[in-house]
Amino acid sequence: MQSTQKFKNLLNKVSSQISMFFKGFAEGNIITKGSYIVMGLGQFLRGQIFKGVMYLATQILFFYFMITSGVSNIIGLKDLGSKMQERVWNEARGIFVVVKGDNSMLMLLFGVATIFIIIGFIITYIMSVHGSIQNEKIILSGKKPNNLRKDIELYLNDKYHVTVLTLPVILTFLFTIVPLVFMILIAFTNFDRNHQPPGNLFTWVGFENFSAVLWNDPLKSKTFIDLLVWTLIWAVLATGLNYIFGMVLALMINKKGIKIKKFWRTIFVVTIAVPQFVSLLLMSQLLADLGTLNVILREFGFIETFLPFLSNPTWAKVTVIIVNLWVGVPYSMLITSGILMNIPTDLYESAKIDGANAWVQFWKITLPYMLFVTGPYLITQFIGNINNFNVIYLLTRGGPLSLDYFQAGKTDLLVTWLYKLTVNEQNYSFASTIGIFIFLISAFFSLIVFNKTASTQKEEDFQ
Amino acid sequence: MIKNMKSRERFSNGIIYTVLSFLSFIWLLPIAWLVLVSFRAEPGAYTDYIFPKTYTLDNYIKLFTDTKLFNYPRWFMNTLIVAVVTCAVSTIIVLLTSYALSRLRFKLRKPMMNVALVLGMFPGFMSMIAVYHILKAFNLTQSLFALVLVYSGGAALGYYISKGFFDTIPKSIDESAMLDGASKNTIFWKITLPLSKPIVIYTILTSFIAPWMDFIFVSVIMKDNYANYTVALGLFQMLSRENIYQYFTRFAAGAVLIAIPITLLFIYMQKYYISGVTGGSVKG
Numbered sequence: 001m002q003s004t005q006k007f008k009n010l011l012n013k014v015s016s017q018i019s020m021f022f023k024g025f026a027e028g029n030i031i032t033k034g035s036y037i038v039m040g041l042g043q044f045l046r047g048q049i050f051k052g053v054m055y056l057a058t059q060i061l062f063f064y065f066m067i068t069s070g071v072s073n074i075i076g077l078k079d080l081g082s083k084m085q086e087r088v089w090n091e092a093r094g095i096f097v098v099v100k101g102d103n104s105m106l107m108l109l110f111g112v113a114t115i116f117i118i119i120g121f122i123i124t125y126i127m128s129v130h131g132s133i134q135n136e137k138i139i140l141s142g143k144k145p146n147n148l149r150k151d152i153e154l155y156l157n158d159k160y161h162v163t164v165l166t167l168p169v170i171l172t173f174l175f176t177i178v179p180l181v182f183m184i185l186i187a188f189t190n191f192d193r194n195h196q197p198p199g200n201l202f203t204w205v206g207f208e209n210f211s212a213v214l215w216n217d218p219l220k221s222k223t224f225i226d227l228l229v230w231t232l233i234w235a236v237l238a239t240g241l242n243y244i245f246g247m248v249l250a251l252m253i254n255k256k257g258i259k260i261k262k263f264w265r266t267i268f269v270v271t272i273a274v275p276q277f278v279s280l281l282l283m284s285q286l287l288a289d290l291g292t293l294n295v296i297l298r299e300f301g302f303i304e305t306f307l308p309f310l311s312n313p314t315w316a317k318v319t320v321i322i323v324n325l326w327v328g329v330p331y332s333m334l335i336t337s338g339i340l341m342n343i344p345t346d347l348y349e350s351a352k353i354d355g356a357n358a359w360v361q362f363w364k365i366t367l368p369y370m371l372f373v374t375g376p377y378l379i380t381q382f383i384g385n386i387n388n389f390n391v392i393y394l395l396t397r398g399g400p401l402s403l404d405y406f407q408a409g410k411t412d413l414l415v416t417w418l419y420k421l422t423v424n425e426q427n428y429s430f431a432s433t434i435g436i437f438i439f440l441i442s443a444f445f446s447l448i449v450f451n452k453t454a455s456t457q458k459e460e461d462f463q
Numbered sequence: 464m465i466k467n468m469k470s471r472e473r474f475s476n477g478i479i480y481t482v483l484s485f486l487s488f489i490w491l492l493p494i495a496w497l498v499l500v501s502f503r504a505e506p507g508a509y510t511d512y513i514f515p516k517t518y519t520l521d522n523y524i525k526l527f528t529d530t531k532l533f534n535y536p537r538w539f540m541n542t543l544i545v546a547v548v549t550c551a552v553s554t555i556i557v558l559l560t561s562y563a564l565s566r567l568r569f570k571l572r573k574p575m576m577n578v579a580l581v582l583g584m585f586p587g588f589m590s591m592i593a594v595y596h597i598l599k600a601f602n603l604t605q606s607l608f609a610l611v612l613v614y615s616g617g618a619a620l621g622y623y624i625s626k627g628f629f630d631t632i633p634k635s636i637d638e639s640a641m642l643d644g645a646s647k648n649t650i651f652w653k654i655t656l657p658l659s660k661p662i663v664i665y666t667i668l669t670s671f672i673a674p675w676m677d678f679i680f681v682s683v684i685m686k687d688n689y690a691n692y693t694v695a696l697g698l699f700q701m702l703s704r705e706n707i708y709q710y711f712t713r714f715a716a717g718a719v720l721i722a723i724p725i726t727l728l729f730i731y732m733q734k735y736y737i738s739g740v741t742g743g744s745v746k747g
Contacts, residue, residue, distance in 0.1 A: 172619045
């Protein structure tokens with residue numbers, strides 16, 4: 001109900017904007033009418049010289065860009081190039097000469113960029129027209145439109161959010177949104193090792209990659225399903241166990257009567273501070289088949305042959321979860337210990353009077369309280385673990401490898417599979433498809449939890 | 464009765480001390496091993512003993528003198544430069560973004576936060592490949608500048624923790640300043656920032672540390688341009704199959720050298736870390 005209401009509101013807003021756009025043209029004077037064709041006219045002729053010049057410059061640049069390359073970029077999006085690179089016999093020099101063909105990748109990239117530029121231009125255009133209409137109204141009411149100094153003041157105060165957010169938004173567009181759109185589009189192409197620019201072309205293939213993952217290609221879909229199941233098991237165990245053990249550790253350190261709390265805490269903090277690629281690479285050496293741990297165990301006569309910590313699929317899965325405890329417990333210890341101290345002590349007092357022992361207190365008071373407070377933290381941890389690249393890749397590289405899988409090993413998560421598919425296999429289109437599935441999975445879980453946690457909705461209460 | 468309780472208390476504390484000591488031992492073991500290896504004179508990754516037969520400082524000295532194959536001082540400087548610039552840029556971006564999303568009210572605020580949430584759910588590595596191609600189109604790949612762009616370009620999406628902190632500053636402070644005629648710009652620089660020292664320090668430190676820890680993005684960006692490697696990627700190379708026997712001890716020495724400053728920073732910023740991470744959620 002609420003969402004349909006919201007949607008209706010949105011529609012109303014959009015339609016009123018559109019009608020204002022046309023009404024402004026019909027009712028405006030000659031300057032306003034002109035500013036529909038020449039951007040900035042309505043600003044320039046009404047004393048906002050700087051603004052007007054900027055708008056006009058934007059328009060000129062945009063048209064120049066569209067004529068020189070924009071239009072052809074958009075046309076190029078249709079089939080991402082048709083001329084393959086080839087070697088032509090050069091009679092005069094007596095050698096083969098490489099004649100450059102179309103580069104599908106750049107064409108897709110420039111096409112996407114052009115679409116964003118067009119959208120940006122349309123927004124600027126509407127802003128300029130809107131400003132022109134406002135200016136006319138202001139003049140009719142007998143006032144003067146803001147000059148540059150007034151405008152700057154405005155952007156330092158009432159419109160401060162515009163000033164502050166411009167740079168972050170631009171950077172996010174350039175380094176997150178455009179690349180993501182690009183990669184999402186790649187999932188609908190056949191960009192792989194055999195279709196690599198500049199030597200080769202790639203083109204649109206529709207949902208082929210998606211159907212291959214889901215049912216069309218038995219090897220790929222088996223790999224996907226198996227890795228998905230393992231990813232989820234891993235994420236649940238890694239998040240849950242780390243959380244519980246971290247909390248137990250925090251409870252121990254913070255217990256009344258335990259001395260040198262800071263000392264204990266610092267020991268565990270030290271392990272956070274050692275870069276993960278160092279500690280995990282070290283662990284993988286320690287736990288290898290011929291690694292130090294096995295060698296030492298054999299020296300002492302505990303074992304006859306080495307223990308396959310990282311080379312047997314089941315052992316490896318258990319090992320990564322345990323090593324991940326080593327990595328993650330200090331973090332959750334740090335985070336939970338602050339909150340644990342905030343639990344109202346009277347809860348425990350009354351529980352003690354009721355005769356609850358420490359075990360019951362933990363399950364009935366501590367854990368529910370902590371879950372309530374750290375709900376959002378847990379879900380970010382969970383999603384972080386779905387995407388936990390370091391632990392798996394540095395410890396096992398996804399291995400032991402398996403022929404049942406398509407380019408993956410038994411401990412590979414979806415995200416390390418994605419890495420291998422791109423870096424080792426250059427199967428970009430398939431990797432992007434997996435990336436989209438990872439997104440859908442993360443989004444699914446976040447939606448469930450975010451709708452249930454109160455603390456995200458109550459942000460205003462505490463200000 | 465009281466005596467009984469006291470002895471029980473002592474008993475349970477004793478157990479906790481034992482457990483804590485045991486856990487500390489396990490947690491410190493790999494690190495102790497790393498330090499020992501870094502002083503080991505005998506080469507090789509796998510040994511059947513823990514304590515080196517002969518101790519030496521050679522591994523540390525060679526890191527800085529024998530730079531033909533692995534130019535550690537150069538990597539160290541690279542990482543330092545990237546870390547300083549990244550830290551400056553992304554701290555500003557994170558603080559501006561979180562301030563706007565926490566203290567200012569405007570139409571696009573909620574939609575922007577939702578978009579940030581959605582963007583955060585894509586695996587970071589996915590956009591990395593596209594970023595690589597974009598940088599390549601601008602002829603920027605394999606440069607330190609590209610690395611700075613990559614580390615600070617996505618910084619805005621990490622606004623969440625500092626926003627949580629800004630949320631806890633009472634709004635009445637802003638309101639009274641506004642009554643005195645202060646603009647929002649003045650409020651941000653003169654009032655909010657000085658009040659937010661912990662989160663500013665936290666943001667600076669985390670963004671400074673990130674380039675030292677990361678090796679995925681560097682490996683995608685730098686490929687085979689050894690001169691522009693960062694410490695992490697360089698050390699990673701030492702453990703490749705053909706190098707590991709000879710360079711394992713030197714790897715350990717290099718790792719210890721970057722672990723020490725980061726450890727000190729971390730110990731120092733513990734309290735900020737806690738107040739940063741929990742500041743946003745404690746209010747539940």
